[in-house]
Amino acid sequence: MSKQTQTVKPKKTFSDYWSSYSTVAILVLMLIVFSALKPSAFLSTNNFVKIIEQSSITILLACGEFFGIILGGIDLSVSSTMALSGVVCAKLMLAGWPPVLAVLVGIILFGAVVGAINGSLINLTNLPPFIITLGTQAIFRGFTYILSDARSVSGISTGFMQFVGGKLGGVVPMPIVIALIVALILIFFTTKTRAGRNIYALGGNPSSAYYAGITTKRHQLLCFVISGVCASLAGMVNIARLGSAEPNAGTGYETYAIASVIIGGASFFGGQGVVWKVVIGGLIIGVINNGLNMVGLSSYYQQIAMGALIILAVTLDRFFGASKDK
Amino acid sequence: MLGLFLKKRNALTSGQKEKMVHMNSLVEMRNITKKFPGVTALSGVNFDVQPGEVHVLLGENGAGKSTLMKMLSGAYEPTEGTMVANGKEFPRFTPRISQENGISIIYQELSVIDEISIQENIFVGKLLTKKVAGISLVDNATMKQRTQEVLDEIGLKRSPGTRAGQLSIPEKQMVEIAKAVAFDAKVIIMDEPTSSLTTEEINHLFEIVDRLKKQGKGIVFISHKLDEVMAIGDRVTVLKDGQYIGTYPISEMNEDKLVTMMVGREIKGTYLQDPNRDYGDDIIFEAKDITRKDNRCRNISFQLKRGEILGFSGLVGAGRTELMEAIFGAAPMKTGEMTLLGEKLNIKCPYDALKAGIALVTENRRVTGFSPFFSIKQNLIQAKYLKESKFGGMTGLINKKMEQEVAEEQRAAMQIKCATTNQTITELSGGNQQKVILGKWMASDPKLIIFDEPTKGIDVGTKSEIYKLMRALAERGIGVLVVSSEMPELLSTCDRIVVFSDGKKNGEFTSLEATEEALVRAATT
Ligand SMILES: Nc1ncnc2c1ncn2[C@@H]1O[C@H](COP(=O)(O)OP(=O)(O)OP(=O)(O)O)[C@@H](O)[C@H]1O
Ligand SMILES: [Mg+2]
Numbered sequence: 001m002s003k004q005t006q007t008v009k010p011k012k013t014f015s016d017y018w019s020s021y022s023t024v025a026i027l028v029l030m031l032i033v034f035s036a037l038k039p040s041a042f043l044s045t046n047n048f049v050k051i052i053e054q055s056s057i058t059i060l061l062a063c064g065e066f067f068g069i070i071l072g073g074i075d076l077s078v079s080s081t082m083a084l085s086g087v088v089c090a091k092l093m094l095a096g097w098p099p100v101l102a103v104l105v106g107i108i109l110f111g112a113v114v115g116a117i118n119g120s121l122i123n124l125t126n127l128p129p130f131i132i133t134l135g136t137q138a139i140f141r142g143f144t145y146i147l148s149d150a151r152s153v154s155g156i157s158t159g160f161m162q163f164v165g166g167k168l169g170g171v172v173p174m175p176i177v178i179a180l181i182v183a184l185i186l187i188f189f190t191t192k193t194r195a196g197r198n199i200y201a202l203g204g205n206p207s208s209a210y211y212a213g214i215t216t217k218r219h220q221l222l223c224f225v226i227s228g229v230c231a232s233l234a235g236m237v238n239i240a241r242l243g244s245a246e247p248n249a250g251t252g253y254e255t256y257a258i259a260s261v262i263i264g265g266a267s268f269f270g271g272q273g274v275v276w277k278v279v280i281g282g283l284i285i286g287v288i289n290n291g292l293n294m295v296g297l298s299s300y301y302q303q304i305a306m307g308a309l310i311i312l313a314v315t316l317d318r319f320f321g322a323s324k325d326k
Numbered sequence: 327m328l329g330l331f332l333k334k335r336n337a338l339t340s341g342q343k344e345k346m347v348h349m350n351s352l353v354e355m356r357n358i359t360k361k362f363p364g365v366t367a368l369s370g371v372n373f374d375v376q377p378g379e380v381h382v383l384l385g386e387n388g389a390g391k392s393t394l395m396k397m398l399s400g401a402y403e404p405t406e407g408t409m410v411a412n413g414k415e416f417p418r419f420t421p422r423i424s425q426e427n428g429i430s431i432i433y434q435e436l437s438v439i440d441e442i443s444i445q446e447n448i449f450v451g452k453l454l455t456k457k458v459a460g461i462s463l464v465d466n467a468t469m470k471q472r473t474q475e476v477l478d479e480i481g482l483k484r485s486p487g488t489r490a491g492q493l494s495i496p497e498k499q500m501v502e503i504a505k506a507v508a509f510d511a512k513v514i515i516m517d518e519p520t521s522s523l524t525t526e527e528i529n530h531l532f533e534i535v536d537r538l539k540k541q542g543k544g545i546v547f548i549s550h551k552l553d554e555v556m557a558i559g560d561r562v563t564v565l566k567d568g569q570y571i572g573t574y575p576i577s578e579m580n581e582d583k584l585v586t587m588m589v590g591r592e593i594k595g596t597y598l599q600d601p602n603r604d605y606g607d608d609i610i611f612e613a614k615d616i617t618r619k620d621n622r623c624r625n626i627s628f629q630l631k632r633g634e635i636l637g638f639s640g641l642v643g644a645g646r647t648e649l650m651e652a653i654f655g656a657a658p659m660k661t662g663e664m665t666l667l668g669e670k671l672n673i674k675c676p677y678d679a680l681k682a683g684i685a686l687v688t689e690n691r692r693v694t695g696f697s698p699f700f701s702i703k704q705n706l707i708q709a710k711y712l713k714e715s716k717f718g719g720m721t722g723l724i725n726k727k728m729e730q731e732v733a734e735e736q737r738a739a740m741q742i743k744c745a746t747t748n749q750t751i752t753e754l755s756g757g758n759q760q761k762v763i764l765g766k767w768m769a770s771d772p773k774l775i776i777f778d779e780p781t782k783g784i785d786v787g788t789k790s791e792i793y794k795l796m797r798a799l800a801e802r803g804i805g806v807l808v809v810s811s812e813m814p815e816l817l818s819t820c821d822r823i824v825v826f827s828d829g830k831k832n833g834e835f836t837s838l839e840a841t842e843e844a845l846v847r848a849a850t851t
């Protein structure tokens with residue numbers, strides 16, 4: 001009846017394409033840059049396998065971090081959770097627990113409990129997740145040192161190491177298989193379940209979510225439980241790769257996790273973001289870390305370059321992504 | 327009350343009318359077309375603002391009023407057309423050009439920042455500075471003084487340092503107007519300024535508008551309330567589905583003519599209730615002695631019979647919204663019992679209310695109404711999903727087919743104007759967003775539905791559809807409670823009206839007894 005309802009075929013602009021594929025574009029760009037700088041060392045199957053293996057821990061942490069950020073919050077405790085659960089799992093194996101049981105209890109269940117502690121504290125105090133997880137980051141790290149006597153915990157079952165730290169069919173690193181399985185489950189959770197949908201609503205506008213009937217505290221708790229379990233799984237992968245549980249493992253990794261999520265296009269204000277891009281974000285961090293190594297930059301300069309690249313990636317994203325209808 | 331104002335004002339301004347035509351336009355928009363992906367929001371629209379006039383912009387929800395104004399403020403770029411300010415032509419206004427030419431807009435969704443003071447709100451982004459030893463410093467003293475002057479001028483009795491979060495909605499609106507006045511705006515655009523004001527507040531607003539007008543400012547006024555349009559307007563421009571219908575002097579118009587132009591058909595304002603009907607004693611909802619923990623409503627008891635619509639009248643802040651929040655579980659109760667269809671309710675949070683079959687269409691759609699990043703479809707299905715799921719609404723999968731069906735059903739029922747239901751809800755016009763919220767609750771199949779200012783920002787045509795919907799719901803045995811600041815709305819739809827004053831029930835009227843005077847008296851004593 002009117003001009004309104006006539007559908008003109010929407011023309012896709014550059015910024016539309018950019019907002020869908022920016023993360024992939026940044027990954028390709030990084031690959032090209034490092035290939036050009038150091039083709040010999042960077043461009044080898046071996047190196048790529050290494051990148052992927054190294055990235056898997058970042059990806060696992062980032063997948064969990066995503067659920068803190070989607071709420072408009074953050075989880076700073078992921079790095080400590082990773083170290084603590086690694087030590088717990090190693091101690092259980094040392095005590096003679098079969099690896100499967102040690103993983104179920106020391107990683108999955110323990111990660112869930114740690115996440116639930118974060119979530120409950122936030123629910124009870126109504127304080128921002130930033131403050132609570134800043135506190136628990138220190139607390140969990142402290143427990144890690146106490147539990148491990150500030151020494152690395154060895155005695156990890158070799159079968160466990162060969163399986164979790166090994167290669168599937170002798171080719172694909174098991175850590176990335178684990179990370180991708182986790183990512184697939186979370187992609188399913190965020191896109192196909194009602195609880196996942198509710199979490200987006202909650203992050204986008206907490207008060208309208210509450211008035212719509214969403215049980216906000218329960219969903220918030222769930223988010224931090226997911227984050228805790230993901231961080232624990234990163235801890236599991238880490239001890240399998242190293243062959244021991246280090247009490248200082250993962251120190252500072254929360255930065256990588258947060259960077260992956262933001263490079264993956266999730267909004268810091270909550271309610272917007274997708275898991276598969278966060279996985280790409282984790283890979284980007286892996287490529288940058290590895291590439292800077294290959295180029296032979298000292299680790300101090302690496303930190304500077306890393307920081308600059310993160311800022312660049314996010315700026316590019318905002319610049320092209322936000323230019324809609326202006 | 328508006329009538330009185332109308333007479334007074336005409337006496338004052340009749341002399342100015344002929345002069346207007348010969349003056350130079352403050353701004354002009356020629357042949358403006360605006361396309362969004364998939365939608366032509368405006369085509370070939372002309373619009374201008376003269377000094378000392380109130381130019382009304384009229385049209386149904388989604389007609390393109392807000393979009394047109396956003397091109398004046400520089401927020402949007404016209405797809406085609408020319409913009410003129412002070413005789414100079416531009417292909418588009420940037421926010422800068424707009425500001426330099428004294429254009430100030432008060433958006434439909436207020437943009438006052440709660441966390442900062444009135445003064446900071448007024449000067450946000452335009453801090454006054456003074457030079458001390460060559461260094462620019464923020465000049466708090468001057469800003470405070472200027473704020474005080476402006477607040478006095480428009481009659482807002484608050485100190486400049488008051489945090490905006492403490493202000494009521496009408497007061498926040500005054501702050502927006504103060505912003506415009508403080509920067510000596512020549513054109514002040516008010517997008518539905520009266521949609522959340524009571525009659526008295528509207529009169530106050532009109533006095534301010536009149537004063538601004540006499541200072542030679544051009545006012546653009548958008549409203550769905552035709553009596554206001556007739557009372558305050560000098561000229562009117564009518565849009566229909568983005569098409570330009572025309573610009574006319576208000577003196578040649580009447581309400582019926584306006585409706586016919588904007589809707590294309592006649593709408594009869596009819597009374598929907600039958601005052602002589604006996605509803606018997608079949609009580610479907612009962613509230614006993616409800617007192618909120620924060621005492622913002624106290625000792626409220628009422629009953630709702632099958633088939634009835636119960637209205638709630640009173641001044642803003644009298645505790646009506648507060649009561650509804652308590653019933654819905656969004657605010658804790660100190661005392662109180664509720665029964666719905668014979669069952670005792672135990673409601674601790676909105677989720678419990680939803681499960682029990684209670685829906686609340688809140689008055690503040692931007693804050694509590696919808697999920698802003700969600701599509702129309704995702705918003706429409708939200709309550710239904712939650713109600714069907716178990717364990718705090720967490721179980722269950724997304725069902726694309728059901729989503730599609732529910733969305734199409736509600737889109738048709740609520741006459742939501744959109745290109746597809748996959749559009750983000752924030753792309754909709756204000757009124758259409760409200761329809762999505764209504765649709766969301768209808769889809770959850772409620773047994774009791776509470777409407778808090780249900781027709782805020784809704785055009786005349788849809789309004790009467792919503793009244794009919796309420797009546798149809800009541801006939802189906804669904805409980806309907808209506809909170810409204812528009813007395814005609816309550817008088818024409820409700821079978822009984824409860825009046826609140828200062829957090830307490832202060833009177834109850836059947837539709838036979840209820841008159842505007844009676845309601846006002848009960849609300850103010
Ligand atoms: N950013 C946008 N993207 C796509 N479509 C839009 C956008 N903004 C507005 N529209 C469309 O333009 C049309 C006009 O909207 P507008 O907000 O101007 O209506 P309105 O006359 O102000 O209505 P109301 O009385 O409900 O406030 C609507 O169909 C709306 O969906
Ligand atoms: Mg509008």
